[in-house]
Amino acid sequence: MGPLSVSKSFLAAASARALGLLALALLSAFPATSQAQISPAQAAAIRDVIGARVEAMTILGGDFGLSDGNFHSTGALGAQGADVDTTVTKIGGYGDVGDPVPLGDTNIGWQPHLQGNMGYVESSDHVETAELAGDTSKLRTFAIEFGGGARFWTSQNLSFAPTVMGLFGHTDDTYYAYSEFGRQNLPQLRQLGLADWSVDTWSLRPALNAQYIVRLGRTLVTFSSDPTGFFTHGFDRSNVNEKVGGNSGFVTDKVDIDIPLDIELYGHELRTGGYLSRTDLFGDLKEGLAAQHLNEIHARLVLDFLNQLWKVQWLGVGASYLWGTAISGWTVGADVTFRF
Secondary structure (H helix, E strand, O other), X not given: OOEEEEEEEEEEOOOOOOOOOHHHHHHHHOOOOOOOOOOHHHHXXXXXXXXXXXXXXXXHHHOOOOOOEEEEEOOEEOOEEEEEEEEEEEEEEXXXXXXXXXXXXXXXXXXXXXXXXEEEEEEEEEEOOHHHOOOEEEEEEEEEEEEEEXXXXXXXXXXXXXXXXXXXXXXXXXEEOOOHHHHHHHHHHHHOOOOOOEEEEEEEEEEEXXXXXXXXXXXXXXXXXEEEEEEEEEEOOOOOOOOOEEEEEEEEEEEEEEEEEEEEEOOEEEEEEEEEEEEEEEHHHHHHHOOOEEEEEEEEEEEEOOOOOOOEEEEEEEEEEEEEOOEEEEEEEEEEEEEO
């Protein structure tokens, strides 16, 4: 049986060089002098950034494979600058159902595998330089995903779980124009679908989890790798000029350790453990987050509730430190695992 993990963590003191900066796209597309018209080339450049940003935010909020939390960025893109606050809240997880059963006459065991997640992202981009200084672009994304597959055991230690999921997202943008330049160009931005827009997306998420378990007495060490892809299509746009849709992916390699401490607290055994992981980002996800990879080290301290409280395996607290390309920070929150 596999665990179904439910998490809600909070990230503070983070630096993400550019977590989808619409205002920076405007700054890079416009010349230094004020103008009243936006050229087709400038509009196309902005749409490219918006498309990557929408897909990245939908995956960040809707997929259980990436961390949630409170992000803060004061990074610069070229000579431009902005102050960005992003909050990601999610709950989700995965699990193997039941015990493995033989696959026909082979020596391979299999069991159903389920996955799901729900999340919400809110990002405020406060522009600090050039003609747009003082303007704010606020992005909100709600996303939900569900799917599954099967886990196949080729031995007691080695297993593979191919899965397919669907990810739905709704994103809307509100642009607050306080600068003279922003107020002058806001009507045209709205007409072109570059400000105050909304769009729905649908993503297909194929993935393959491979894991190998090493048993050291009661201690379990699990090595895993998760190559994951996203194929996104936009629909129900508020403006026909909006351009959303593309391909993204990530690969997460992780080492997890679970250590029973043989100490009882309130009638439950105390356990500790954690994991070390690296996630490499690709496609629009990398472009939208302006990050190539993310490392995470996680520690947990939990009480074992297996066979004592419904389907709960353990309940406790966990904390992580994250670092990588253009991002760092820490998370802390509840660590709850179910076993079916």
